Amino acid sequence: MTNVDPPESVPEGQETKYRGLYGKCVEHKLEGFPEQSKSENLREEISVQRQHRKLISYSIFPFVQGRPAGYKFFTAEPLEELGVPNFDFLLWNLDGKVIFGEAKSSVPASADTVVNQLEERKEIAENHKQHIEEEYLGSEIDHMEFVVSTYVNHGDKIAKTIIEEGADFITWVVDAHHDELWIRQARPTSFPDNLEADEPDAMLQELDRRHTHDMSALNGELDRVTTSFGQADVLPTAIIVDQLRVVVQARRVEGRHPCVDRADIESYVSSSSLNYSEERVTGIVDDLIEAGKRINFLSEWDEERADLKLVSNYTAKDDLEQVLEDKWVNWRIEDLKNDLREECEERITAELGRQKQLNEFGVGLSGEEAEEES
Numbered sequence: 001m002t003n004v005d006p007p008e009s010v011p012e013g014q015e016t017k018y019r020g021l022y023g024k025c026v027e028h029k030l031e032g033f034p035e036q037s038k039s040e041n042l043r044e045e046i047s048v049q050r051q052h053r054k055l056i057s058y059s060i061f062p063f064v065q066g067r068p069a070g071y072k073f074f075t076a077e078p079l080e081e082l083g084v085p086n087f088d089f090l091l092w093n094l095d096g097k098v099i100f101g102e103a104k105s106s107v108p109a110s111a112d113t114v115v116n117q118l119e120e121r122k123e124i125a126e127n128h129k130q131h132i133e134e135e136y137l138g139s140e141i142d143h144m145e146f147v148v149s150t151y152v153n154h155g156d157k158i159a160k161t162i163i164e165e166g167a168d169f170i171t172w173v174v175d176a177h178h179d180e181l182w183i184r185q186a187r188p189t190s191f192p193d194n195l196e197a198d199e200p201d202a203m204l205q206e207l208d209r210r211h212t213h214d215m216s217a218l219n220g221e222l223d224r225v226t227t228s229f230g231q232a233d234v235l236p237t238a239i240i241v242d243q244l245r246v247v248v249q250a251r252r253v254e255g256r257h258p259c260v261d262r263a264d265i266e267s268y269v270s271s272s273s274l275n276y277s278e279e280r281v282t283g284i285v286d287d288l289i290e291a292g293k294r295i296n297f298l299s300e301w302d303e304e305r306a307d308l309k310l311v312s313n314y315t316a317k318d319d320l321e322q323v324l325e326d327k328w329v330n331w332r333i334e335d336l337k338n339d340l341r342e343e344c345e346e347r348i349t350a351e352l353g354r355q356k357q358l359n360e361f362g363v364g365l366s367g368e369e370a371e372e373e374s
Contacts, residue, residue: 003019004019004022004023006018006019006022006349007345007349009349009353010349010352010353011352011353014352017352018348018349018352021348021351021352022344022345022348025344025347025348026340026341026344029340029341029343029344030337030340033336033337033340035333038333038336039329039333042328042329042332042333043325043329045239046239046241046242046325046328048105048106049238049239049242050242051105051106052103052105052238053229053238053242054105054176054229055103055104055105055149055150055151055174056076056088056089056103056149057228057229058149058174058176058179058181058227058228058229059088059089059101059103059149059172059174059181059227060073060076060089060091060101061181061227061228061229062181062221062222062225062226062227063091068217068218068221068222068225069093069213069215069217069218069221070093070094070095071091071092071093071097071099071218072091072092072093073089073090073091074089074090074091074092074098074136074137075089075090075136075276076088076089076090077089078090078100078125078132078136079124079125079128079131079132082128082131084124084128085117085120085121085124086121086124086125087100087101087102087121087125087146088101088102088103089101089103090132090136092137093215095142096139096140096141096142096143097141097142097143097144097145097215098132098137098141098143098144098145099144099145099146099147099213100121100122100125100144100145100146100147101146101147101148101149101172102118102121102146102147102148102149103148103149103150104148104149104150104154104158105150105151106154107150107154107157107158111157111158111160111161112161112165114148114158114161115158115161115162115165115167115169118146118148118167118169119167122146122168122169125144125146126144129141129144143214145170145213145214146168146169146170147169147170147171147172148162148169148170148171148172149171149172149173149174149181150171150172150173150174151173151174151175151176152173152174152175152176154173155171155173158171159171159211163211170183170211170212170213171183171211172222174227179226179227179228180224180225180226180227181222181224181225181227182222182223182224182225183211183212183213183219183222183223240287240288240291240295240328241295241324241325241328243284243287243288243291244288244291244292244297244324244328245321245324246265246268246269246288247260247265247288247292247297247298247310247324248310248317248320248321248324249268249317250264250265250267250268251264251310251320252264252306253315254305254306255305256315257301257305257309257310257315258309258310258312258314258315258320259301259305259306259307259308259309259310260298260306260307260308260310261306261307261308262285262289262307262308265285265288265289266281266282266285269281269284269285269288289308292308294331295327295328295331296311296327296331297310297311297312297323297324297327297328298310298311299311310323311327
């Protein structure tokens with residue numbers, strides 16, 4: 001029998017019966033729970049997020065470190081505060097030109113779904129042009145372009161699909177092995193029907209136009225420009241385990257104990273938070289600390305030494321990141337198991353309530369029948 005307090009909705013006198021049925025239900029559910037495959041899926045989710053974050057960093061690095069053709073990195077995830085689908089980054093040229101960029105670290109077999117998603121986000125960005133002018137730039141937008149950035153092995157596929165769909169996006173590719181970003185001038189195997197030109201040479205010129213930026217200087221400066229990652233450590237849409245890596249980056253060691261002060265987290269987030277406001281940085285840090293405590297990665301500590309302690313016997317960065325990942329996976333697994341327990345609670349409570357109603361009419365189920373139904 002499970003030692004659990006029945007919910008208040010369980011009929012009086014049915015508490016013992018509830019515990020027995022609930023215990024059997026939970027035991028059955030947990031026996032069939034695919035913990036290993038769930039854990040593998042969660043770790044894959046971490047890997048996918050990491051690749052996405054790295055690709056964003058590769059994409060914006062040239063515009064953080066310099067100003068190719070006058071463009072500079074402005075912010076990550078414009079329009080995120082409105083809760084609408086948005087691009088991963090926004091670049092701005094002081095002459096009133098902007099580039100919205102979306103990073104795709106992987107592309108499905110059918111790239112149509114990616115293009116459709118890009119078209120949706122493009123329409124949303126265009127519809128919120130005034131909001132971006134007023135709330136972000138403080139000046140009018142004269143020209144808008146849209147970019148999809150991907151790793152080099154996906155460049156041809158996405159570029160060809162964009163052309164064949166008649167979409168208005170420019171493809172950037174990142175070669176992570178050589179730390180380079182460049183414009184991929186992919187060519188479809190045949191000229192698409194939507195390519196308006198009479199002669200082959202003119203059609204090739206039109207393909208070039210669709211694959212390059214209107215500003216020729218930008219095309220020249222993005223010809224295999226050197227890039228790097230590490231500029232996008234905090235992104236609102238990243239899963240919390242990925243965001244919590246900044247705590248590992250900001251930690252120090254006191255008497256063989258890994259620890260961190262709130263001020264250190266704030267400093268690290270502020271320096272790598274991609275032009276977020278002070279208020280937003282504060283909110284990010286609040287969420288990080290709360291999440292770290294929730295998964296038992298952070299705990300309050302001795303104020304004289306540090307605000308927070310990392311719950312680990314390890315101190316090295318790589319070891320702490322592995323501990324963080326393990327704690328998050330275990331927390332998520334336990335959360336999934338709690339969902340099963342809640343299902344059992346709802347099911348058994350409803351069953352006992354139904355039996356009570358039937359008993360009032362003299363047609364209640366016996367205890368054995370109730371157990372068989374569970």
